[in-house]
Amino acid sequence: MLARVTRKMLRHAKCFQRLAIFGSVRALHKDNRTATPQNFSNYESMKQDFKLGIPEYFNFAKDVLDQWTDKEKAGKKPSNPAFWWINRNGEEMRWSFEELGSLSRKFANILSEACSLQRGDRVILILPRVPEWWLANVACLRTGTVLIPGTTQLTQKDILYRLQSSKANCIITNDVLAPAVDAVASKCENLHSKLIVSENSREGWGNLKELMKHASDSHTCVKTKHNEIMAIFFTSGTSGYPKMTAHTHSSFGLGLSVNGRFWLDLTPSDVMWNTSDTGWAKSAWSSVFSPWIQGACVFTHHLPRFEPTSILQIVDVNGNVLPPGQEGDIGIQVLPNRPFGLFTHYVDNPSKTASTLRGNFYITGDRGYMDKDGYFWFVARADDVILSSGYRIGPFEVENALNEHPSVAESAVVSSPDPIRGEVVKAFVVLNPDYKSHDQEQLIKEIQEHVKKTTAPYKYPRKVEFIQELPKTISGKTKRNELRKKEWKTI
Structure with missing residues (x-):
């Protein structure tokens, strides 16, 4: 779930009563329709004119975040911060893009030096909505390490499975889950570094808050190719064990520019609030890449638990497009050009990857049909x-x-x-x-x-x-x- 922060929302939330709104935050009209789009005026012309180039080398930290820092310094960006965090106790944190850059470079040095991580090494990140989660995301980009997010609801068994399957070299978590990690660490031969986000020290763990105090903010971002693996997400595991899906530096860093600019219609004056759990890909989409591509502010409210207050063509068994009204498999066209916002493959599972391809389509595993008006209707998972x-x-x-x-x-x-x-x-x-x-x-x-x-x-x-x-x-x-x-x- 996601929402855009409005003045009305802030007035109605007790925990926000002491906070001031900055910049231009677009509210909803009284009749609940959204404001006029800011990033395009005509859908058809936008669709015809839109073209997204893919460079040979791309790194979101260097090519997007650091560019917003330069615009910020030059006064070419509204005064919105890059990141705005509060919790239920009224604690608050705001970072400019420059501060985000400085702190993430410190974190990057910790990964490279204290944790001895090399480019391509894998880092499991299991944290709730705390600022360090965002810093870890950017630090992994800067070092070329592969980020593997996980929900804080993971059990000891889940953590063991993810550590062993991913061959992760490092894990970052908090006091709550550190005991579960320690209980299984001896069974994970690739795991050699553990970072904890805590006010207290823990044997065998590097304390991130202490390490950040002494880390240098001088760091040179690695030069990553656009098709290098950037992140791995574990599927939910509704049909068998969770599988690892790989995303490249361009699939989110460039692919989600469509989401940020046209779907969410964000500008540097906007504040984006996404309530997704930090373990899911949705959090990467709308809490990191989509808003920061547009220079918008990422807002997050940390609560212990949630409190409520692509082109789809339907295809048959041979990969042929079905007419409206006929049920079939929901597919995404990947030939001749694969959408780079789509994950590249299942890690270490070529047979599963091959099974998802049929003709020119990636088969999602969902069944559905298209009605006469062009709307798609979900029926069920194919297995179900x-x-x-x-x-x-x-x-x-x-x-x-x-x-x-x-x-x-x-x-x-x-x-x-x-x-x-x-x-x-x-x-x-x-x-x-x-x-x-x-x-x-x-x-x-x-x-x-x-x-x-x-x-x-x-x-x-x-x-x-x-x-x-x-x-x-x-x-x-x-x-x-x-x-x-x-x-x-x-x-």
Whole structure:
């Protein structure tokens, strides 16, 4: 989720009451429509004229951030800071692009000297929304080390898997997760450096706050080619173990210029607030690259937990584009020219990479269709589609119907083997507490009848099983593959 900071938002948030707004922050109109676009006036002419060159060498820190520093010094940029951070205790931090540059060069020297990291070495970063997360992002750019972000919700098992799979040489985290790292570090032969963001020292760890006090801010940014790997993101792991997706220096650093300029419509006078978890790629998109490409201010509010107050063509099995109304696989055209905002490959997994290509398209793994107006509609993950008696059934529609029944707290729908229909819809249901004592057979019938009335009758779950909780990934996504394997394991 993301939002643009407005004066109204700041007035309504108690934690912001003591803060002053600077620069030009565009608010929303009273009728909730956004303001007139600032970066283009006509979509068709913009689309025809737009061209993005890809140089042989590119580094976001040197070629974008340091350029904004130069404009800042020359008075050619509004007075907005580059970074504005607050927390619920009213603590506040603002950095200009010059200060961001100085601090990130100090961090870069720590990576190169104290941690002895070389260009291409891999750095796992697991921090909440603290300023050091942003400095680490830029420091890795400056040193040519490969950044691997992770959510703070990772468990000890998750951390071990990521350290071993990525062959990471360094990890940066805080007091909360340091014990989990220490518990598995001996099993990770490539890990030789650990940095902790803490007010306290910890044996075997370099204290980043102390190291920053003594580090030099003189550092020469490495000269990276545009197609060198810049970052690796682990997928959520909804269909098997999380896989590593690689992004180059240009895929985000240049590719997201479209997001920053045209989608988010940012200018150097704007403040951008993205509430995504720091472990997800969305945080890189809208908390780092998109706003800073445009010279906008990145705003973040650190809370312990969230508090609410490309071209797509649908294709068939042979890679042919389907007409409107026909369901198929959602694909992104990658030939003759691959969008460089798309990740390059699955790391150390060539067979998985090859399986995503069909004709001229990268197959996303999602099923959907395009309507007559050109809008795309998501149906389900391809693995989740149920084929029963020749009918294709997406689980989400059935789950939505199930969740409307008052007895259902959560549900997950998968295929289950059937001797007559091949497979049928099975629903795993977590009951609301008030219904756990009800007669289960009667409740199953009520739920099935409810689904028949809410959606097409053939989609109703012919099998229903009540369970205590659904298996989920770290990011909260239901592991349907786990439930599906349970159903089919005896076949």
